[in-house]
Amino acid sequence: MSATSDLKLPLPREVFRSTGFVNEVRESQVKMAEICLGTMISSESAIVEAPTGTGKGLAYLVPAILYAKKTGQKVVVSTATTTLQDQLFHKDIPYLQKKLYENFGIEFKAALVKGRSHYLCRHRLETKLDVDPVSVPLPVLSWGRETTTGDVAEVQSETGLPGWSNVNADYAACSEQCEFHPRSGQDKLEGKCFFYQAKTTANEADVIVANHALVALSIIEGKHLPEYKVLVVDEAHQFEKYMISALTAEVSHRAIMSFIDKGREVLGFTDEVANELVSGFKGIVGTKPFSFTVDPKGTQAYDKFKKAVVAVGIAYEARKNNSKALDFGRFVETLSRLVDNIENKYSFTRVEWRPETKSGADFIPASIQSGPINVAYFLRTKLYPEIATIFTSATLSSTGNNFVYFKKMMGVEPKFEVSLPTPFDYPKQCLLYIPKGGHPVPSSVDKKLNDLYQEWFATQTIKLLDLSRGRAFVLFTSYAHMNSAFERIHKKTKYPCKKQGEASREFLVRWFTETPNSVLFATKTFWEGISIDGDDLSLVVIDKVPFKPESDPLMKAKADHYKISSMFDYIQLPEAIIDLKQGFGRLIRTRSDKGIVAILDPRIHNSNYGKRVISALPPVHLATSLDDKLFLKYLP
Numbered sequence: 001m002s003a004t005s006d007l008k009l010p011l012p013r014e015v016f017r018s019t020g021f022v023n024e025v026r027e028s029q030v031k032m033a034e035i036c037l038g039t040m041i042s043s044e045s046a047i048v049e050a051p052t053g054t055g056k057g058l059a060y061l062v063p064a065i066l067y068a069k070k071t072g073q074k075v076v077v078s079t080a081t082t083t084l085q086d087q088l089f090h091k092d093i094p095y096l097q098k099k100l101y102e103n104f105g106i107e108f109k110a111a112l113v114k115g116r117s118h119y120l121c122r123h124r125l126e127t128k129l130d131v132d133p134v135s136v137p138l139p140v141l142s143w144g145r146e147t148t149t150g151d152v153a154e155v156q157s158e159t160g161l162p163g164w165s166n167v168n169a170d171y172a173a174c175s176e177q178c179e180f181h182p183r184s185g186q187d188k189l190e191g192k193c194f195f196y197q198a199k200t201t202a203n204e205a206d207v208i209v210a211n212h213a214l215v216a217l218s219i220i221e222g223k224h225l226p227e228y229k230v231l232v233v234d235e236a237h238q239f240e241k242y243m244i245s246a247l248t249a250e251v252s253h254r255a256i257m258s259f260i261d262k263g264r265e266v267l268g269f270t271d272e273v274a275n276e277l278v279s280g281f282k283g284i285v286g287t288k289p290f291s292f293t294v295d296p297k298g299t300q301a302y303d304k305f306k307k308a309v310v311a312v313g314i315a316y317e318a319r320k321n322n323s324k325a326l327d328f329g330r331f332v333e334t335l336s337r338l339v340d341n342i343e344n345k346y347s348f349t350r351v352e353w354r355p356e357t358k359s360g361a362d363f364i365p366a367s368i369q370s371g372p373i374n375v376a377y378f379l380r381t382k383l384y385p386e387i388a389t390i391f392t393s394a395t396l397s398s399t400g401n402n403f404v405y406f407k408k409m410m411g412v413e414p415k416f417e418v419s420l421p422t423p424f425d426y427p428k429q430c431l432l433y434i435p436k437g438g439h440p441v442p443s444s445v446d447k448k449l450n451d452l453y454q455e456w457f458a459t460q461t462i463k464l465l466d467l468s469r470g471r472a473f474v475l476f477t478s479y480a481h482m483n484s485a486f487e488r489i490h491k492k493t494k495y496p497c498k499k500q501g502e503a504s505r506e507f508l509v510r511w512f513t514e515t516p517n518s519v520l521f522a523t524k525t526f527w528e529g530i531s532i533d534g535d536d537l538s539l540v541v542i543d544k545v546p547f548k549p550e551s552d553p554l555m556k557a558k559a560d561h562y563k564i565s566s567m568f569d570y571i572q573l574p575e576a577i578i579d580l581k582q583g584f585g586r587l588i589r590t591r592s593d594k595g596i597v598a599i600l601d602p603r604i605h606n607s608n609y610g611k612r613v614i615s616a617l618p619p620v621h622l623a624t625s626l627d628d629k630l631f632l633k634y635l636p
């Protein structure tokens with residue numbers, strides 16, 4: 001792409017005000033676009049909290065396109081959810097391609113890039129069909145021969161796609177020797193590797209839409225995406241989690257045994273190395289079957305383990321051109337990343353025991369995980385000095401409606417930080433219900449008390465469903481409570497109910513919108529990234545303020561690392577509020593939506609933190625009893 005600095009381009013305000021560009025010019029959308037362009041040009045950072053209804057997609061895409069056309073540099077837009085990715089790539093970008101061309105003669109190219117694992121690997125598919133056809137998921141059999149993109153999102157499956165990991169593109173199983181690899185760079189891409197096809201399209205694009213997982217890897221490893229100068233992180237409240245995950249390695253005893261069983265002959269490492277790998281691992285995880293944090297450095301067991309990991313790496317390097325050896329590349333890489341992480345002083349290492357059925361005399365249901373505590377450190381050294389970064393989301397501020405927590409965790413010192421006003425009339429559109437009185441409260445230590453709470457929760461929810469005539473999301477902080485509530489409620493209500501796990505997320509959302517008066521029970525993955533407009537969704541029930549447990553080891557490690565005196569005030573509460581705002585945000589998606597959010601956690605009224613929680617939510621009327629007459633006013 002050539003630099004185009006002489007090009008005369010309109011300012012964002014002119015774009016949004018041009019004929020027919022948007023139905024209604026929204027000042028906050030224009031303001032956001034101006035902030036984004038200012039941040040891109042000055043190569044600084046910005047935090048923009050843009051509530052639902054701002055139209056933040058267009059507000060950052062317009063300046064992104066103007067910047068890319070003016071400078072010849074690429075802009076990457078990163079999302080956490082595929083829903084937003086699809087919205088940007090299949091709706092907003094085609095819309096902008098049409099409008100910007102019609103109004104200003106501006107043409108631009110865009111590409112959608114996902115992580116390798118989203119693409120079918122033609123080589124693995126062919127190999128599996130030859131030697132182990134039953135390991136290929138059924139829906140992939142016919143689709144795999146017809147698809148032109150290889151993107152797994154094209155496969156419609158009610159139950160997800162077990163076995164996809166047998167045929168997806170995988171870094172460790174990929175080699176330039178592969179017949180589909182576009183080696184020369186001159187090869188036509190047609191009929192070649194799907195992943196490399198997508199990469200080539202990205203090389204030619206002005207704007208690339210990617211996901212947090214891939215962007216996190218690109219920051220850490222400096223590859224996976226073409227060179228870019230601007231990063232827009234939408235759904236930014238999730239970015240830290242993806243950074244941590246990308247940097248974390250996990251190795252289980254089961255995986256080590258399987259690796260030794262199948263890989264020893266192929267890679268040719270010695271019995272001594274195999275024994276050290278196993279005994280080192282066993283020494284680190286110990287024999288007491290509970291999970292704990294650990295710093296194994298300096299122990300005999302760890303030294304053995306580390307030595308064996310180095311030896312396995314050398315064995316792999318020597319044989320990796322052998323196609324059979326490629327199958328073990330991923331595991332060898334994970335082993336060495338685990339050791340690298342344990343060595344890093346900003347790391348957090350944990351032994352995780354999982355209750356599993358014993359299979360074989362030597363089986364230990366434990367794994368070692370190690371990842372960073374301090375993502376801020378990586379971003380400060382690897383991202384901000386090079387890339388103008390804009391963090392945006394509907395929920396970035398926490399207690400006191402400020403960005404202190406977010407800035408600390410991301411290590412960012414932004415040039416701009418702004419919280420845009422909501423375009424919704426919340427007091428008119430939404431009622432918040434938090435019951436007051438001597439109701440049972442949830443308890444993680446007192447089973448009897450918790451049973452009482454769950455029974456009360458079910459009774460309240462059934463009454464709320466009667467008021468709203470179904471049309472509800474019932475959102476939980478745990479699978480256990482979701483399952484028990486579903487059992488207590490679905491037979492007692494006349495409205496059709498489904499719960500997470502019965503089918504894929506896409507199927508459940510489709511079922512919800514196509515089924516009149518339906519009720520969907522779900523956990524954290526449904527608290528965000530789902531947008532149901534109109535009367536189909538009139539009630540959102542939330543079981544509890546989503547506090548992470550005090551025992552959460554990563555949270556404890558963070559508190560130690562940042563020398564935080566009150567873990568509750570500075571970590572638990574801000575994180576819970578950001579999550580709660582996401583769940584709350586499922587209800588009002590447009591200016592005509594109306595309904596009720598019920599948080600069935602009576603502790604809010606009796607606690608010190610209750611006022612801070614309520615004041616962080618949008619300004620709405622509060623009902624404390626089901627007898628409140630306001631209920632009927634908010635139910636369409």
Ligand code: SF4
Nearest residue numbers: 121122123174178193
């Ligand atoms: S180049 Fe790599 S990812 Fe692509 S088909 Fe070949 S092995 Fe699979």
